Amino acid sequence: MRRAPIIGDPSYLERRGWVDALRRLRTAWRRAWTPRVPPDPVEWVEGGGVVLPSSVAARGIGGRLSFRARPYWRLPLRWFAQEGVETIVVEVASQCGKTTLDISLALYAAEWLAGPGLVLMPSEEHAEDLVRDRLRPIFQASPFGKGLKSNDLRLGGVSFPGGGNLNVIGVGSPNALKGRPARWVLFDEYDEAIRYGASAGSPLKRAETRTRTYGSLRRIVLTSTPTVEDKGIHPEYDASRRHEWHVPCPHCGAFQKLDLDRVKWPRNAEGDSSASPAEIKSQKLAWYECASCEGQWSDADRLRAIAAGRVHCLDPDRPTLSMGLHISVLYSPDVSLSETAAAFLDALEDPEKLKQFRNEWLAEPRREIVRTTSTDQAHLATLQLPDYQMPAPDWWQGEETPRAPDWVRAVTWGFDVQGSEVWGLARGWGDHGENCILWCGSFRGAGDLDHAAQAYCREWIVAGGEVVRPRAGMMDSGYRTHEVYRVCSLHRARGLTPSKGRLDGTLPMSMSAVDRQDANRRAVGRVDLAVLWTTYWQDLVAATLEAGPGRGRGVCHMPGNPPSYLFRHLTAERKVAVKGRNNQITYVWKAHSHENHLRDCMVYSHAAAGMVRLLELRAIRPVVAAPEPVEPAQEIAKATAPVATPGRPLSGMARLVAARKAQGSTAVQMRRI
Numbered sequence: 001m002r003r004a005p006i007i008g009d010p011s012y013l014e015r016r017g018w019v020d021a022l023r024r025l026r027t028a029w030r031r032a033w034t035p036r037v038p039p040d041p042v043e044w045v046e047g048g049g050v051v052l053p054s055s056v057a058a059r060g061i062g063g064r065l066s067f068r069a070r071p072y073w074r075l076p077l078r079w080f081a082q083e084g085v086e087t088i089v090v091e092v093a094s095q096c097g098k099t100t101l102d103i104s105l106a107l108y109a110a111e112w113l114a115g116p117g118l119v120l121m122p123s124e125e126h127a128e129d130l131v132r133d134r135l136r137p138i139f140q141a142s143p144f145g146k147g148l149k150s151n152d153l154r155l156g157g158v159s160f161p162g163g164g165n166l167n168v169i170g171v172g173s174p175n176a177l178k179g180r181p182a183r184w185v186l187f188d189e190y191d192e193a194i195r196y197g198a199s200a201g202s203p204l205k206r207a208e209t210r211t212r213t214y215g216s217l218r219r220i221v222l223t224s225t226p227t228v229e230d231k232g233i234h235p236e237y238d239a240s241r242r243h244e245w246h247v248p249c250p251h252c253g254a255f256q257k258l259d260l261d262r263v264k265w266p267r268n269a270e271g272d273s274s275a276s277p278a279e280i281k282s283q284k285l286a287w288y289e290c291a292s293c294e295g296q297w298s299d300a301d302r303l304r305a306i307a308a309g310r311v312h313c314l315d316p317d318r319p320t321l322s323m324g325l326h327i328s329v330l331y332s333p334d335v336s337l338s339e340t341a342a343a344f345l346d347a348l349e350d351p352e353k354l355k356q357f358r359n360e361w362l363a364e365p366r367r368e369i370v371r372t373t374s375t376d377q378a379h380l381a382t383l384q385l386p387d388y389q390m391p392a393p394d395w396w397q398g399e400e401t402p403r404a405p406d407w408v409r410a411v412t413w414g415f416d417v418q419g420s421e422v423w424g425l426a427r428g429w430g431d432h433g434e435n436c437i438l439w440c441g442s443f444r445g446a447g448d449l450d451h452a453a454q455a456y457c458r459e460w461i462v463a464g465g466e467v468v469r470p471r472a473g474m475m476d477s478g479y480r481t482h483e484v485y486r487v488c489s490l491h492r493a494r495g496l497t498p499s500k501g502r503l504d505g506t507l508p509m510s511m512s513a514v515d516r517q518d519a520n521r522r523a524v525g526r527v528d529l530a531v532l533w534t535t536y537w538q539d540l541v542a543a544t545l546e547a548g549p550g551r552g553r554g555v556c557h558m559p560g561n562p563p564s565y566l567f568r569h570l571t572a573e574r575k576v577a578v579k580g581r582n583n584q585i586t587y588v589w590k591a592h593s594h595e596n597h598l599r600d601c602m603v604y605s606h607a608a609a610g611m612v613r614l615l616e617l618r619a620i621r622p623v624v625a626a627p628e629p630v631e632p633a634q635e636i637a638k639a640t641a642p643v644a645t646p647g648r649p650l651s652g653m654a655r656l657v658a659a660r661k662a663q664g665s666t667a668v669q670m671r672r673i
């Protein structure tokens with residue numbers, strides 16, 4: 001008699017395909033009860049978690065994903081797994097490998113965080129491209145992709161064995177920020193998202209709503225190139241706990257942020273670039289100059305420094321809830337210094353290109369201009385005095401005493417000190433604040449500061465044939481501080497004063513006694529430092545440059561033979577509104593070109609004139625204003641500094657500015673740059 005099959009008989013089960021089913025059931029059961037501890041994201045990604053097939057990798061070198069050349073991308077990855085972090089804001093230049101970061105974050109999240117996740121791309125096309133050209137090949141090559149079928153990954157989303165879920169969609173799609181909850185949301189180009197559905201609130205707010213159910217387990221990542229200052233990623237970065245990547249100098253070891261100001265290229269005697277942008281790019285003429293020792297870095301030095309860099313937190317007091325990172329193109333291993341310099345020089349020619357350069361290369365937002373001065377080069381040309389010719393660049397080495405226009409009664413100087421050169425500008429002052437640029441130029445090479453002082457000490461022939469020495473001069477002490485102190489203390493009796501600017505002031509000028517050190521950093525005495533509220537003095541300089549044309553109160557005249565760079569420097573600053581943390585707006589002067597040295601010299605020579613009351617020569621009866629609150633602490637407003645007295649804030653020029661505003665001659669315009 002044939003035995004009835006017993007349930008459990010291996011052969012029977014084998015026949016019915018149940019053994020395999022049971023084994024799978026057992027594995028699934030075990031997996032469900034074994035907690036999956038997410039590894040460190042950086043170790044997971046770089047330890048072989050993500051493998052790039054050569055079709056996807058940069059320069060076709062496939063293999064394990066590595067951040068060796070872009071170590072700063074490890075920061076957002078680590079933050080992603082850090083407790084107490086909910087939002088990550090990465091403000092970044094294009095060409096910095098942002099997509100690699102996005103992919104790493106998305107894959108880590110899908111593999112290790114249970115719950116649905118969302119990658120929002122700028123458009124449906126971008127979403128399709130990312131899935132087809134990048135994600136699918138990575139899935140096929142990486143270990144975690146083994147359990148996934150390649151066509152599993154579609155725009156609708158793919159489920160991961162660990163419970164994670166990855167969806168890639170365009171930010172304009174109706175599902176983008178509505179619908180089911182998500183544990184994590186990643187915006188690939190956040191500033192694109194702000195173009196859609198603005199009425200429904202900021203995309204970040206909507207992402208927060210969508211992730212609310214996950215509480216502190218949620219993650220929102222914004223990566224983007226910035227556009228404007230008050231919308232999109234920039235205000236989010238500004239409000240976050242901001243981080244930068246600081247790199248060590250190969251020569252002196254000083255850690256610093258890579259800055260466009262320190263990218264140098266060959267220049268001629270007039271300070272203009274001596275090569276075309278195309279030549280700089282093709283012959284690799286640019287280099288980087290250390291902010292500390294002025295040593296030169298090649299591109300290879302720069303890349304080594306980036307690899308050896310470290311994070312620098314700008315706001316250690318802020319909570320870790322929102323973490324920010326700023327990366328400019330200078331950190332990209334794919335873009336050389338010469339390419340950056342050439343792009344910058346190209347952009348200088350055209351305001352539109354300059355905007356784009358700021359956004360895409362420097363990862364800086366364009367600014368809202370609240371007031372463009374009418375200081376344009378065409379206006380400056382109308383201020384030229386045909387019968388005054390400024391002396392030759394090296395006149396101060398000669399014997400001849402130069403003659404100022406016959407209405408000039410006194411002379412002041414302003415000096416802007418740079419790393420390897422000193423810019424100087426002499427002003428002649430007549431009545432009622434009328435003035436004239438007598439000479440401008442630069443001193444270079446060894447002894448530049450002493451040569452500047454030598455020029456300062458030279459006499460001028462002024463009104464009535466009188467021979468006078470300059471009454472006062474101010475020398476910027478921002479760079480090479482103690483060298484400046486040394487030179488100024490040598491010529492203190494002749495009125496040469498070191499100065500420094502500050503943005504937030506209540507007094508136009510205050511005096512402060514500071515220690516002077518020699519080359520060995522030993523204190524060798526004290527020196528009086530003039531602290532200038534730069535916005536105040538810049539306003540006065542703008543007013544004098546915008547006055548005229550023709551002879552008159554407060555007009556600044558130009559020499560009949562201005563050098564080519566003078567007008568360029570004088571128009572290099574604009575007043576812009578800057579929104580603070582609490583949405584408070586302050587107005588500051590910002591250079592929109594790096595060639596602004598003579599504009600700074602104007603500020604210093606103007607403050608020098610204020611110090612010795614030249615601005616009020618024959619001014620009408622001074623108005624006594626109500627005293628302003630005196631600033632406390634270290635700065636001693638000395639009685640010897642007339643402008644520092646709060647009751648008399650340079651009434652002549654101030655009234656001039658007010659009068660010009662009333663006449664409507666100070667153009668106030670709203671314009672975007």
Ligand SMILES: [Zn+2]
Nearest residue numbers: 249252290293
């Ligand atoms: Zn250095």
